[in-house]
Amino acid sequence: MPDIMTPFGLAIDLETGDMVAATNRLVRRASDMRGYYADAEALDRLIQEQDDPLHYEVFELPVPPENGQLMYCISKLQPGQVGQEFFMTKGHYHSVSATAEIYLCLAGRGYMVMKTAEGKWATEEMMRGRMVYVPPHWAHRSVNTDANETLVSFCVYPGDAGHNYGDIEREGLGKRVFQRGGDIVLE
Amino acid sequence: MPDIMTPFGLAIDLETGDMVAATNRLVRRASDMRGYYADAEALDRLIQEQDDPLHYEVFELPVPPENGQLMYCISKLQPGQVGQEFFMTKGHYHSVSATAEIYLCLAGRGYMVMKTAEGKWATEEMMRGRMVYVPPHWAHRSVNTDANETLVSFCVYPGDAGHNYGDIEREGLGKRVFQRGGDIVLE
Numbered sequence: 001m002p003d004i005m006t007p008f009g010l011a012i013d014l015e016t017g018d019m020v021a022a023t024n025r026l027v028r029r030a031s032d033m034r035g036y037y038a039d040a041e042a043l044d045r046l047i048q049e050q051d052d053p054l055h056y057e058v059f060e061l062p063v064p065p066e067n068g069q070l071m072y073c074i075s076k077l078q079p080g081q082v083g084q085e086f087f088m089t090k091g092h093y094h095s096v097s098a099t100a101e102i103y104l105c106l107a108g109r110g111y112m113v114m115k116t117a118e119g120k121w122a123t124e125e126m127m128r129g130r131m132v133y134v135p136p137h138w139a140h141r142s143v144n145t146d147a148n149e150t151l152v153s154f155c156v157y158p159g160d161a162g163h164n165y166g167d168i169e170r171e172g173l174g175k176r177v178f179q180r181g182g183d184i185v186l187e
Numbered sequence: 188m189p190d191i192m193t194p195f196g197l198a199i200d201l202e203t204g205d206m207v208a209a210t211n212r213l214v215r216r217a218s219d220m221r222g223y224y225a226d227a228e229a230l231d232r233l234i235q236e237q238d239d240p241l242h243y244e245v246f247e248l249p250v251p252p253e254n255g256q257l258m259y260c261i262s263k264l265q266p267g268q269v270g271q272e273f274f275m276t277k278g279h280y281h282s283v284s285a286t287a288e289i290y291l292c293l294a295g296r297g298y299m300v301m302k303t304a305e306g307k308w309a310t311e312e313m314m315r316g317r318m319v320y321v322p323p324h325w326a327h328r329s330v331n332t333d334a335n336e337t338l339v340s341f342c343v344y345p346g347d348a349g350h351n352y353g354d355i356e357r358e359g360l361g362k363r364v365f366q367r368g369g370d371i372v373l374e
Contacts, residue, residue, distance in 0.1 A: 009312060
């Protein structure tokens with residue numbers, strides 16, 4: 001007989017992504033992002049001048065990390081730039097590489113930037129009401145390209161997926177998203 | 188080398204649930220629900236008098252039905268009653284019983300009614316912005332208790348979960364949801 005879990009419900013604000021029942025809050029500040037941006041000096045200035053500002057947060061009420069379960073969370077990525085590069089998340093593969101992730105964007109504007117270990121890359125636009133399907137084997141990072149609004153997404157992924165940050169920390173995501181003049185440019 | 192799928196995005200209206208990119212539309216009419224409601228004669232009258240009205244629809248753009256993928260869909264359940272029993276979906280276990288499902292309600296009001304094969308049952312309220320976690324091994328059915336509004340949910344479940352409708356068709360969900368006088372009653 002398997003151990004039977006009890007069903008539950010919780011409220012998610014579909015405008016702001018607020019999830020008051022969340023028990024876990026992962027916080028990344030600018031200083032946690034050292035090594036990720038093209039312009040390391042611009043990041044150091046940001047940390048100094050703005051007192052190490054909030055970069056992004058992930059809210060969750062976890063379930064058992066097992067195959068068959070579904071992890072879910074709210075991701076909130078602040079607007080801003082490091083030099084001309086837009087604020088972004090660290091990005092990760094899943095530890096179990098053959099697992100997908102669904103992002104349902106609730107607010108803001110940006111991109112999901114994705115790559116495979118074999119060097120393919122892809123981007124998908126994110127905006128309120130847009131769902132992005134990150135297939136198995138794709139590393140993924142969200143990038144906030146809005147000047148003012150937080151990029152908010154509801155995310156679901158298999159319970160046993162896990163996170164592999166190290167590979168992206170070393171190899172990057174292949175493309176970066178910059179503001180060049182008035183344009184949003186992938187380079 | 189695994190076969191690498193291409194990422195994609197699609198639009199979901201976060202008020203109505205409209206998913207215009209959907210390629211599959213599952214339609215259940217009142218006549219598809221024979222055997223499910225307590226009052227079979229009331230269902231027959233509904234089918235006769237309202238020309239077999241729409242009961243619920245499921246919209247999807249499917250991904251490969253494999254472990255590691257994530258199926259997702261929009262479910263739209265019409266308001267109405269069969270006698271005093273509120274409109275509901277057929278309800279199902281997953282074929283791979285040890286798989287969860289997440290429902291994020293976008294519109295309407297109702298209940299998720301759930302049971303295990305061992306006879307436990309549970310309900311969770313559904314309303315806009317409420318997420319319900321249906322753990323592994325729980326059969327589940329949504330019930331629309333609003334007088335006018337469609338109950339709309341965004342759903343995610345493991346790619347290999349599958350659907351087992353037969354067990355619920357035979358054994359029911361343990362509890363039914365009725366309107367008795369002005370009250371919503373589980374019996």
